[in-house]
Amino acid sequence: MIIDPKVYENLYTLVSQLNEHKASLTEPLKTSLTELTNASKAIGTALFQQERFDEAEFYLTFPGLAGDAEAQYGMAICSGYQLGAFRYPFPRTVGWLKLAAAQDHVLALMWLGDSQSLTKAKALSTASAAQGDIQSMFNLYTLTEDFTWLTKAAETGNPRALFKLAQTYREHPGLMPNAVARTAEIEVLCQRAADSGYPLALADRLFSPASTATMVEKQRRLAQLAWTGDQDGLLEYGYALAALARDKTRPARTYGLARDLPKAYAALKFEWDRTANTRPVPGLEETLAFIAHQMNATDHDAVPAIESELASKIASAPKYYEPKVVVGYSPN
Incomplete structure (x- = not known):
């Protein structure tokens, strides 16, 4: 998303002032500001989790200025990717981190990395880990290198x-x-992680050189990965069912699956529909056209029901958010 810097600066100032004086606003203005903040947070969070950081930053600005610590940390992440601020403490990134850290956002405290912040992050994580919070246990493993936190x-x-x-x-x-x-x-x-539908574990069973998965297991895991909505899973599944190579310099990877053009089309079309206007997958439009040309009338008639079933599976799949964890700033 391209926003003129002057427009963004003026909008930033306006929203900051509105939040600062929210108590004195008329009720209609308060309601409008709250609705703007909530809608922006929902859109920004969705974009952020898709790693569309340039677009997410604009929307997360509004809840960030309203004092939402998670949005403030998200803003720091967005600027980190844009500025390379994971190694150098750019003021823009640090500013958002300090706002989030002031509200005891543990990952912001860890990223700031000074001794006081790290001590506080450890104390907060220890308290949350005692209540069974998994991310806090991960944080403690990162902060202390104590392996027992991972086993717990x-x-x-x-x-x-x-x-x-x-x-x-x-x-x-x-x-x-x-x-x-x-x-x-x-x-x-x-196996246990993959059986739970965890995308990284499913991908590991499929693609890792260390995987011991048989071809029969890989067939099952590939369908599972596609049903989580994972981009690589959908593409791999669709191309496999179409018996087409994703990389034209290599043979097609079919995983022993029977050719099924309607299912292949539905999987690839799902990914095309959600990325075509933002980050189109190279060659995907041409592949869809090729598959459509190969299908007969019965195949085409079968596609809508398959698309509906796929969308339902993806919508109901467990969603996992993997926060980026940074501890301090590297001098290199």
């Missing part, structure tokens, strides 16, 4: 925690020196 998180059965523990065993085999036991534990953890 995994003991809850949380899919993110199960997969994180499996990854940690892979990266640090010394945590479980017995190679046979370690391999078996990693397998169990990855």
Whole structure:
């Protein structure tokens, strides 16, 4: 989204002043400001979780100025990607971080990285972890490097925690020196996380060189990943069902699936519809046209019902948000 800097600056000032003097506004103005803030937060959060940071920043400005700590942290993330501010403390990023940190936003405190902020982040995370909060356990593992926080998180059965523990065993085999036991534990953890529909675990079973998944399992995991709404899952599933190569320099990956053009079209069309006007997938429009040309009348008639079923599955799939965690600023 391209917003003229002068327009954005004036809008920023106006909204800041409205929030500052909200108590003295007329009731209709208060209502309008609240509705603007809530609608902007919903849109901005959705864009943010799709990693469309340029667009998200505009919408998150409104709840951020209204004092929403999560939106303020989101604004810091957006500016971080735009300015490269994950390594250098640009004032714009730090300003939003300080606003969020003032409201005890733990990830903002961790990112600020000074000793006082880190001490507070640890104390807040310890209190929340005692109440069973998984992200707080992750935070404590990051802050203390105490492996028991990961095992505690995994003991809850949380899919993110199960997969994180499996990854940690892979990266640090010394945590479980017995190679046979370690391999078996990693397998169990990855399977449990994937069975819960956790997208990163499903992708790991499909694409990781370390995956032990059979072709039959991969067929099942591919459908599961597509049904979460994961972009790579939808594309891989659609191309596999169409028996077409995503990369024209390599053979098609079909995973042994029977060719099913209506299902392939529905999966790829879903992804096209949600990205065509923002971040179109290269070659996808041409692929859809090719598949449509190959389908007969019966195939075309079957597509709407398949599209409806797919949309329903994606809408009901568990949603996982993976916050970006930064601890302090690197001098390099």
